Amino acid sequence: MSYNGTQARKLVWSLSNRLRDAATPDELYPLVYLARTALDAGKTGGAREAIETASRGDGDIAELLKRSLDQLSASSSLGELLHIVSSFDEEAVDEYLRSGPITQGVFGGEAATPEGIARLALAVLDVKPGEKVVDLGCGQGNFLEIVAASCPEAALSGVELNPTALAIAKMRSNVTKSNISYVCEDMFRFYEDTIEFDPADKVFSNYPWGMQTRMFARTSHYMEKVLRGQERYNRPFSSDWVFNRLLVDSLREGGTAVAVMSNGACFNGMDRPVREYFAKNGFIKAMVALPKGVFAPYTMIQTSLVVLCPGGSKGIRFVDASDLGTNDRRSCSIDEEAIAAILERLGADSEKSAFKTLKEIEARGFDLSAKRYLEKEIEVPNGVELGSVAKITRGASVRAAELDALVCDEDTGLSYLNLKNISDGSIDDELPNLSSLDPKLEKCCVHDGDVLISKSGAPFKVAVAEVPEGRKVLANGNLYVLSVDREKIDPHYLAAFLSGPTGKELLAREVVGPAIPNLPIRSLSSIKVPLEDAGRQKAVADAYLAKTDEIKVLKLRLSRARQEITDLFDEER
Numbered sequence: 382m383s384y385n386g387t388q389a390r391k392l393v394w395s396l397s398n399r400l401r402d403a404a405t406p407d408e409l410y411p412l413v414y415l416a417r418t419a420l421d422a423g424k425t426g427g428a429r430e431a432i433e434t435a436s437r438g439d440g441d442i443a444e445l446l447k448r449s450l451d452q453l454s455a456s457s458s459l460g461e462l463l464h465i466v467s468s469f470d471e472e473a474v475d476e477y478l479r480s481g482p483i484t485q486g487v488f489g490g491e492a493a494t495p496e497g498i499a500r501l502a503l504a505v506l507d508v509k510p511g512e513k514v515v516d517l518g519c520g521q522g523n524f525l526e527i528v529a530a531s532c533p534e535a536a537l538s539g540v541e542l543n544p545t546a547l548a549i550a551k552m553r554s555n556v557t558k559s560n561i562s563y564v565c566e567d568m569f570r571f572y573e574d575t576i577e578f579d580p581a582d583k584v585f586s587n588y589p590w591g592m593q594t595r596m597f598a599r600t601s602h603y604m605e606k607v608l609r610g611q612e613r614y615n616r617p618f619s620s621d622w623v624f625n626r627l628l629v630d631s632l633r634e635g636g637t638a639v640a641v642m643s644n645g646a647c648f649n650g651m652d653r654p655v656r657e658y659f660a661k662n663g664f665i666k667a668m669v670a671l672p673k674g675v676f677a678p679y680t681m682i683q684t685s686l687v688v689l690c691p692g693g694s695k696g697i698r699f700v701d702a703s704d705l706g707t708n709d710r711r712s713c714s715i716d717e718e719a720i721a722a723i724l725e726r727l728g729a730d731s732e733k734s735a736f737k738t739l740k741e742i743e744a745r746g747f748d749l750s751a752k753r754y755l756e757k758e759i760e761v762p763n764g765v766e767l768g769s770v771a772k773i774t775r776g777a778s779v780r781a782a783e784l785d786a787l788v789c790d791e792d793t794g795l796s797y798l799n800l801k802n803i804s805d806g807s808i809d810d811e812l813p814n815l816s817s818l819d820p821k822l823e824k825c826c827v828h829d830g831d832v833l834i835s836k837s838g839a840p841f842k843v844a845v846a847e848v849p850e851g852r853k854v855l856a857n858g859n860l861y862v863l864s865v866d867r868e869k870i871d872p873h874y875l876a877a878f879l880s881g882p883t884g885k886e887l888l889a890r891e892v893v894g895p896a897i898p899n900l901p902i903r904s905l906s907s908i909k910v911p912l913e914d915a916g917r918q919k920a921v922a923d924a925y926l927a928k929t930d931e932i933k934v935l936k937l938r939l940s941r942a943r944q945e946i947t948d949l950f951d952e953e954r
Contacts, residue, residue, distance in 0.1 A: 391469070391473070393409070393477060395465065395469075396409055396412075396413065396465060396466075397409065408448075408449040408452055408453075409482060410477075410478075410481065410482035410549055410552070411445050411446050411449040411548070411549065411552065412449050412450070412453060412462055413466060413474065413477060413478060414435060414446075414478055414552045414556070415431055415432065415435045415446050415449070415450065415462075416459075416462050416463050416465075416466035416467075417466060417474050417475075417478060418431070418434055418435035419431040419434060419435060419463065420463060420466065420467055422434045425459075425460075425463055427459075428450055428459050431459065432446045432447055432450065437555065439548075439551055441544050441547055441548040441551060441565060442548045442551055442552060444544070444548070445544075445545055445548040445549070475556065478552070478553065478556040479526075479553065479556055479557050481521050481522070481523065481526075481549065481553055482521065482549060493520055493521060493523060493587075494520065494523040494524050494587040494641075495523075495675060495676065495714065495715070496523065496527070496714075497675070497706070497714045497715025497716060497719070497720070498587070498641060498671075498675060498686075498715055499523050499524040499527045500527055500715070500717075500720060501686065501715050501719075501720050501723060502524060502585050502639045502686070503524070503527055503528055503531060504720050504723075504724055505637075505639050505686070505688060505723075505724070505727070506583045506585065506637055506639055507637075508528055508531070508532045508535050508583055509532070509535070509582075510532060510534030510535060511534060511535065511536070512535050512536065512582035512583055513535075513536045513538070513579075513580075513581045513582045513583070514528055514535050514536065514537050514538070514581065514582065514583045514584070514585070515538045515539075515540065515576065515581040515583075515584050515585075515631065516537075516538070516539045516540070516584075516585050516586065517540050517568040517571075517584060517585075517586040517588070517624075517627065517628065517631070518540065518541060518542075518568055518586050518587065518588050518589075519539030519540060519541045519546075519547075519550060519563070520541060520543070520546045520550070520587070521546050521549045521550050521553065522539055522549075522550030522551075522553050522554065522561065522563075524585050524587070525537050525539050525550070525559070525561050526553060526554070526557060526559060526561075529554075529557065529559035529560065529561055530557070530559070533559070533560065536562075537559070537560065537561045537562065538561070538562045538563070538564065538581075539561060539562070539563045539564070540563075540564050540566055540568050540571045541563065541564075541565060541566075542565065542566065542567050542568070544565050547563055547565050550563055551563055567601070568586075568627065569601045569603050569604045569607075569627060570601045572601075572603055572627060572630065572631055573601045573602060573603045576631045577603075577630070580631060580632055580633035580636065581631055581632060581633065581636060582632075582633060582636050582637075583636060583637055583638070584628050584631050584632060584636070584637075584638035584639075585638070585639050585640070586624060586627075586628055586638070586639075586640045586641075587640070587641045588620070588621070588624040588640060588641075588642075589620065590620070590621060590641075590642060590643035590646075590682060590684070592619070592620035603627075603630075604623075607623050607626050607627070608623065617652060617655045618649065618651035618652050619643070619645065619646035619649065619651070619652050621642040621643055621646035622646060622652055622655045622656075622659070624640065624642075625640060625642065625659070625664075625687065625689060628640055628689050629659075629664050629689050629690070629691055629692075632689075632690065632691045633691070634691055635690075635691075636690065636691060637666070637688065637689070637690055638688070638689040638690070639686060639687070639688055639689070640686070640687050640689065641671075641684050641685075641686060641687075642684065642685055642686075642687050643682055643683075643684055643685075644670070644682075644683045644684060644685055644750065645893070647668065647685060647748070647749040647750045648748045648749065648750045648753075648893055649893075650901070650903065653746065653747050656747040656748075656749055657743075657747045660697065660739060660742055660743075660747055660749075661739065662692055663690070663692045663693045663694040663695065664689055664690065664691070664692060664694070665687065665688070665689060665690075665694060665697050665749070666688040666689065666690050666694050666697065666698065667686075667687070667688040667697060667698040667699070667700060667727055668685055668686075668687055668688075668697060668698075668699050668700070668749050668750075668751045669685055669686040669687075669688070669700040669702050669723060669727070669751065670683075670685050670699075670700065670701050670702055670703050670750070670751035670752055671683070671684050671685060671686055671702055671703070671715075672702060672703050672704070672705055672706040672708075672713040672715070672719075673703065673713065674708070674711055674712045674713040675706065675712075675713050675714070675715060677711045677712035677713070678711060678712060681711070685749075685750075685751065686702075688727075695738070695739065696736055696737055696738045696739055696741075696742070697736070697737055697742060697749070698727060698734065698735070698736045698737075699734070699735055699736075699737060699749075699751040699753075699754040699755060700723060700726045700727055700733065700734045700751055701726075701733045701734070701751050701752050701755050702719065702722070702723050702726070702733070703752070704733070705718075705719035705722050705723065706719045707719075732755070733755060734755070735754050735755055737754050741754075753890075756890060759883060759886060759887060759909075761883065761887075761909040761910065761911050762911055762913075763911050763912050763913055764909030764910065764911055764912070765909065765910060765912045766906065766907055766908070766909060766910075767863075767905060767906055767907070767908050767909075767910050768906030768907065770865060770866050770869045770870045770875075770910065770912065771832070771863040771864060771865040771866065771870070771875070772863070772864040773861055773862070773863055773864075773902055773905060773906055774824060774825065774861070774862050774864070775825070775836065775858060775860075775861055775862070775902060776798075776825050776836075776855070776856030776857045776858045776859065776860040776861070776862060777822045777825035777855055777856065777857065777858055778858035779822075779855075779857075779858070784797065787815045787816055787817065788813050788814065788815065788816075789814050789815065789816040790814065791814060791816070792814055793814055793815060793816060793817075794851060794852050794853060795814065795815040795816075795817070795818050795852075795853050795854075795855070796812035796813065796814060796815065796852065796853070796854045796855070797812060797813045797814075797815050797854070797855050797857070798812055798827060798833075798846075798854050798855065798856050798857060798860065799813075799857045799859075800835055800842065800857055800859045800860060803833060803835070803842045803844045803860075804842070805929070805932045805936075806843060806844050806845075806876065806880060806925075806928075806929045806932065807844055807929050807932060807933055808833075808844050808846065808847070812854065815855065818853060818855060822855060823853075825855055825856055825862070826853050826854060826855055826856065827846045827848055827854040827855075827856050827862055828846065828848055828864065829846060829847060829848040829849075829850075830845065830846065830865070830867065830872045831845070831846045831848075831862050831863060831864055831865070831872070832844075832845055832846075832862075832863040832865060832872050832875055832876050832879070833845070833846055833856065833860050833861070833862060833863070834860070834861045834863065834879060834888075834900075834905070835859060835860060835861075835900075836858070836859050836860060836861055836899065836900055837859060837899045837900065840885060840889075841879075841885070841888050841900065843876050843879045843880045843884075844876065845872050845873055845876050861900075861902065861905060863875070869912065870910070870912060870918065871918045871919065871921075871922045872922075873921075873922035873923075873925045873926055874913075874918040874919075874921045874922040874925070875910060876925060877921050877922065877924070877925040878910055878911060878921075879910075880925075884910075887908045887909070888900060888905075888908065891904035891905065891907075891908060
C-alpha cells in the first residue's frame with residue numbers, strides 16, 4: 382500500500398514544490414486524482430467537465446475536487462496541473478493514487494492507520510470470503526484497501542464522519558476498483574440505523590484515543606445508553622471504552638473486532654469498573670502491547686491492540702509485542718516478521734505471551750496492561766505492603782508564581798523542598814526560605830525521619846528527611862512523603878531497600894504514563910517491602926547512614942576543590 386517507487390516520490394516532491402502556494406498536502410491527492418482521471422477520459426477542456434468526469438456522480442468527491450481546484454486557481458491553472466501530472470510515468474501516478482495521500486500521519490486531527498497496523502489487524506481478524514467487514518472511523522480507507530486486496534470476496538463497508546477523508550477513500554476505491562461501500566455518518570448513528578439490525582462478522586476501528594467522555598455529544602439513543610453506563614459500571618471515563626462497547630455490540634455471535642486503544646485506558650483507576658464489566662462478560666479475547674512509536678512522529682502515545690468478541694471468552698491472552706518491529710529513529714513500523722511473531726504469541730504461552738483467567742485478572746485489579754502479566758514475580762522475603770507500615774501523602778502542588786511570591790532571603794524557620802534538592806540519598810543543606818505557610822498545607826510538611834520518594838521520573842529519588850525541631854519543611858507536589866511506623870520499620874532501612882535493585886525494579890513496574898513516568902500513590906502503597914527483625918534492620922540502616930554521610934563528605938571535598946581551582950591563579954601570583 383505504501384509507495385516506495387522513485388518516480389512516485391518525485392511526483393509528490395515535484396507537485397509539492399511547483400504548487401506549494403496553490404495546494405496543501407491534503408489537497409494534493411485530489412488534484413492528482415482529478416488530473417489523472419481527466420487525462421484518461423480526454424476531458425481536458427475545462428474544470429467543470431473534469432470534475433464531473435472524476436467525481437462519477439458522487440457529491441462528496443465533487444465537493445472536494447471543486448474546493449481543491451478553487452485553491453489551485455488562485456496561483457496556477459488546471460492546464461499546468463495536467464501538464465505536470467502527464468510528465469510523469471503513469472505507473473508512478475497510479476502508485477501514488479492507490480497509496481493515498483498519506484500512509485502514516487494525521488488527517489483532520491486524527492491519526493491515520495499505519496500500514497503495518499492495518500496488516501496486523503487483518504491477520505488477527507482472518508477475514509474470509511463472504512464475511513461482512515466494517516471499519517468504524519475508516520478515515521482515508523487504509524485498512525479497507527488492504528482487506529480488499531487480500532480478500533476481494535468480502536463485503537466491505539467504511540463509516541467516516543469527516544467528508545474530506547471519506548471523499549479521498551472513495552477516490553482510492555475508484556482507482557483500485559475495490560468493492561467498498563462508504564457511508565458518511567457518525568458511527569454511533571450508523572449502529573442505531575443499520576448495524577444493530579445487521580451485525581458484522583469482523584469490525585476494525587482506529588478510533589480517537591484518550592478523549593474524556595464528557596466531550597461526547599449525545600448524537601443518538603445508543604450513545605445516551607453507553608454514556609450512562611451499564612448496570613455494573615458507571616459512565617466510562619475514557620472514550621476508548623465507549624468505542625470498544627460499540628465494536629462489541631456491532632458483532633454477530635462468533636464475530637471478532639480489533640481496535641487500537643491508548644494504554645492509559647488499560648490501567649487508569651477511573652475506568653476500572655468498565656474494565657471489570659468487559660472482563661467478566663468475556664468481551665476481551667486478547668490485549669497486545671504495541672511497540673513504542675508506531676504512530677510517530679505524530680504522537681508518541683503508547684498503544685495496545687485489543688481483540689474483542691460478543692462474549693464467552695473465559696480469560697484474556699496478554700501479548701507483549703513492544704520488542705518487535707523495525708525502528709527508525711523515534712518511529713517504529715510493524716513489518717511482516719513482527720506480524721508473524723505476534724500471531725505466534727497469540728496462539729501459545731511464552732515469555733512474551735500468557736493466558737490469564739478471570740480470577741488472575743481480578744487479583745490484578747482488572748489492570749489490562751499486557752506487560753503486567755508477563756513480568757517475573759519478584760520475591761520479597763517477609764514482604765508486607767508499604768501502605769501497612771507507612772502513611773503516604775503527596776507534597777503540595779504550589780504554582781510557580783505563588784512560590785516565587787513566598788520565597789524570601791530571611792530565615793523564617795520555613796523551607797521549601799523541591800525534587801532538585803535531593804540527590805544521592807541526601808537533601809541539600811540549604812533550602813529556599815518561605816515568608817509564610819498556609820495552614821492548609823501543614824499536612825504536606827516533612828517531619829524528621831520521613832522517607833521521601835519522587836512521584837515522577839525514573840530512576841526514582843529516595844532520601845530520609847532530617848528536620849531540626851522547630852523548623853517546617855514544605856514538600857513539593859512531585860514528592861511523596863512516607864511517615865513510617867517506626868515500631869515496625871526503620872526509615873533508613875526502608876530507604877536502603879527502595880534505593881536497591883529490588884526496590885528500584887518494584888517501583889519501575891508500577892510506573893504509568895505515556896510520556897512522563899508517573900508513580901500512582903495506590904501503586905506505591907501496594908508494593909511489597911521486607912519486614913525483617915530489628916537487629917537486621919538496624920545493621921542495614923547504620924550501613925546506609927554511613928554511606929550517605931560518606932557521600933556528603935565527598936561532595937563537600939569536591940565543592941571545595943572546585944572553588945580552589947577557580948582561585949588558583951590569583952593565589953599563585
